[in-house]
Amino acid sequence: MQDPLKSHTEALQAACLTATLESISDAVLMLGHDWEIRYMNGNAARLTKVVREEVLGRCLWDVFPEAVGGPYYRAYHKAVDTNEQVSFEEHYAPLDLWTEIRAYPSEEGLTIYFRDISDRKATEAEIHRMAFYDKLTGLPNRQLLLDRLEHALALGQRTGRPGATLFIDLDHFKSINDTRGHDKGDILLQQVADRLDAAVRSCDTVARFGGDEFVVLLEDLGTDAPAVARDIASKLLQAFHAPFNVDGVEHYSTPSIGVALFGRERLGIEEVLKRADLAMYQAKAAGRNNVSFFDPAMEARVSARAMLETDMRRALANQEFELHYQPLATIDGKLAGVEALLRWRHPQRGMVPPVEFIPVAEETNMILHLGCWVLMEACGLLSRWADDERTARLEMSVNVSPVQFHRPDFVEQVLDVLKQTGARPDRLRLELTESLLIKDVEGTIQKMQRLREVGVRFAVDDFGTGYSSLSYLHRLPLSQLKIDRSFIWDAQKEGHGAAIVRMIVGLGKTLGMSVLAEGVETPEQLAFVMDEGCHYYQGYLYSKPLPEDRLAVFFS
Numbered sequence: 422m423q424d425p426l427k428s429h430t431e432a433l434q435a436a437c438l439t440a441t442l443e444s445i446s447d448a449v450l451m452l453g454h455d456w457e458i459r460y461m462n463g464n465a466a467r468l469t470k471v472v473r474e475e476v477l478g479r480c481l482w483d484v485f486p487e488a489v490g491g492p493y494y495r496a497y498h499k500a501v502d503t504n505e506q507v508s509f510e511e512h513y514a515p516l517d518l519w520t521e522i523r524a525y526p527s528e529e530g531l532t533i534y535f536r537d538i539s540d541r542k543a544t545e546a547e548i549h550r551m552a553f554y555d556k557l558t559g560l561p562n563r564q565l566l567l568d569r570l571e572h573a574l575a576l577g578q579r580t581g582r583p584g585a586t587l588f589i590d591l592d593h594f595k596s597i598n599d600t601r602g603h604d605k606g607d608i609l610l611q612q613v614a615d616r617l618d619a620a621v622r623s624c625d626t627v628a629r630f631g632g633d634e635f636v637v638l639l640e641d642l643g644t645d646a647p648a649v650a651r652d653i654a655s656k657l658l659q660a661f662h663a664p665f666n667v668d669g670v671e672h673y674s675t676p677s678i679g680v681a682l683f684g685r686e687r688l689g690i691e692e693v694l695k696r697a698d699l700a701m702y703q704a705k706a707a708g709r710n711n712v713s714f715f716d717p718a719m720e721a722r723v724s725a726r727a728m729l730e731t732d733m734r735r736a737l738a739n740q741e742f743e744l745h746y747q748p749l750a751t752i753d754g755k756l757a758g759v760e761a762l763l764r765w766r767h768p769q770r771g772m773v774p775p776v777e778f779i780p781v782a783e784e785t786n787m788i789l790h791l792g793c794w795v796l797m798e799a800c801g802l803l804s805r806w807a808d809d810e811r812t813a814r815l816e817m818s819v820n821v822s823p824v825q826f827h828r829p830d831f832v833e834q835v836l837d838v839l840k841q842t843g844a845r846p847d848r849l850r851l852e853l854t855e856s857l858l859i860k861d862v863e864g865t866i867q868k869m870q871r872l873r874e875v876g877v878r879f880a881v882d883d884f885g886t887g888y889s890s891l892s893y894l895h896r897l898p899l900s901q902l903k904i905d906r907s908f909i910w911d912a913q914k915e916g917h918g919a920a921i922v923r924m925i926v927g928l929g930k931t932l933g934m935s936v937l938a939e940g941v942e943t944p945e946q947l948a949f950v951m952d953e954g955c956h957y958y959q960g961y962l963y964s965k966p967l968p969e970d971r972l973a974v975f976f977s
């Protein structure tokens with residue numbers, strides 16, 4: 422017969438245990454050796470959406486058939502087979518429930534504690550989304566792209582299967598921001614993101630790299646990777662053919678696309694992106710709405726350009742620039758003046774030609790510093806000439822870069838240099854290019870007139886090669902046209918050089934300007950320009966450009 426005291430104690434313990442299990446925050450499930458559900462607390466029933474009384478005694482896998490063979494199934498079997506506890510986190514899809522599980526095997530079977538961690542998982546997912554996805558477009562962001570690119574490069578190197586990085590920058594995107602506001606720009610970016618995403622396979626990555634830049638990462642392109650990459654890039658271009666609808670208004674946008682391929686070659690992510698970016702710039706330079714592939718020559722050009730820029734900054738500090746002076750003559754061979762020409766004596770490369778470094782100086786605005794220095798040096802020499810009767814009447818011509826001329830304080834700068842050096846303004850001639858003259862004609866005339874009033878004169882350099890508009894040439898206070906050397910050289914050949922020289926001389930005379938022939942190298946050329954009525958000439962026939970000390974010898 423059962424001891425009534427003992428059975429009372431057991432009942433009390435069972436009641437206590439049940440009360441405890443019902444009050445804890447975990448869900449609890451107790452299974453027997455045949456996976457039958459022997460106990461389930463209220464939390465467990467609530468989370469698994471079952472009626473406790475209906476499932477007690479039934480096999481767990483009959484109640485949750487979708488779990489059979491899945492991660493829960495494998496984990497519980499493992500716990501029972503090894504007699505060791507298991508703990509894990511898992512998503513139970515039929516209930517869309519994220520669970521954290523601890524399961525303990527015992528002599529009675531298996532006791533499972535679990536809890537709902539869906540909120541925590543959602544927060545984690547949100548943090549992940551914020552860290553790796555762009556808020557505006559929902560595309561992978563730069564960070565995620567870099568991760569995927571790193572992975573793709575490693576895979577490419579290991580397997581030899583090539584891929585490609587496409588760098589996409591929208592053309593003139595700034596204009597929609599400026600004309601319709603930043604929020605409309607945002608709408609366009611979102612629509613561009615959708616179109617790019619729709620144009621590629623789902624396994625490709627379309628990322629927003631920043632601003633109006635997107636990067637598409639293509640992997641596993643197969644044996645004809647360049648052709649496939651080109652096809653996809655064309656598809657991306659096509660995706661922009663139809664207008665966008667930005668808040669009810671049609672808007673056309675185009676991209677410039679740079680492509681860099683990768684494969685076995687050992688390349689870092691920075692290098693691949695740099696290549697694609699370089700190619701993209703090439704596409705912009707080729708007129709935009711274009712695709713350009715990276716090629717090593719392009720890289721060589723760009724790095725040479727970067728090296729030149731660095732060298733030039735050093736050269737400025739080390740005073741490696743110098744002025745040479747090319748004498749100018751009247752048509753009958755008398756010295757009329759000189760043109761100051763900038764030279765760069767590079768410590769390793771020797772003389773660097775101006776056509777190589779002047780464009781870089783202009784792009785980087787170093788020309789402002791250089792131009793000011795040239796003016797100061799030339800006017801310094803001009804001022805010293807005033808004391809010597811052999812040189813006092815000579816003119817000094819100085820080239821002015823458009824960047825320098827269009828600065829608002831250009832006139833003040835010239836006046837200041839004249840004042841500081843004491844040079845005579847009526848001995849200074851500033852040489853301007855045709856392209857300079859056509860930009861902001863009214864402002865240009867005003868500046869020229871202010872300097873003209875103090876005596877400074879102006880010449881148009883390389884006349885005939887630019888796009889002068891004859892309609893306003895007469896409004897500019899110019900005193901000289903310099904005929905570009907190409908026409909002088911051409912005149913001797915079959916071309917139209919002779920006719921052009923004649924036309925320029927006629928134009929100069931009509932407008933009351935003197936005409937100087939540049940690049941005269943032979944007596945025949947001199948005879949020709951003399952016949953045509955040029956007033957001055959310049960060129961190797963008369964003298965090469967000379968450093969200051971040799972110029973002094975030339976004078977004497």
Ligand SMILES: Nc1nc2c(ncn2[C@@H]2O[C@H](COP(=O)(O)OP(=O)(O)OP(=O)(O)O)[C@@H](O)[C@H]2O)c(=O)[nH]1
Pocket residue numbers: 557590591592593594595596598602603604605606607610631632633705709
């Ligand atoms: N609306 C909007 N504009 C942005 C965002 N991020 C960057 N921008 C603007 O995007 C423009 C990017 O201009 P750039 O790519 O330098 O020049 P662009 O006008 O596209 O001209 P090109 O690239 O030379 O063809 C800048 O004006 C930025 O201010 C953004 O999140 N939203």
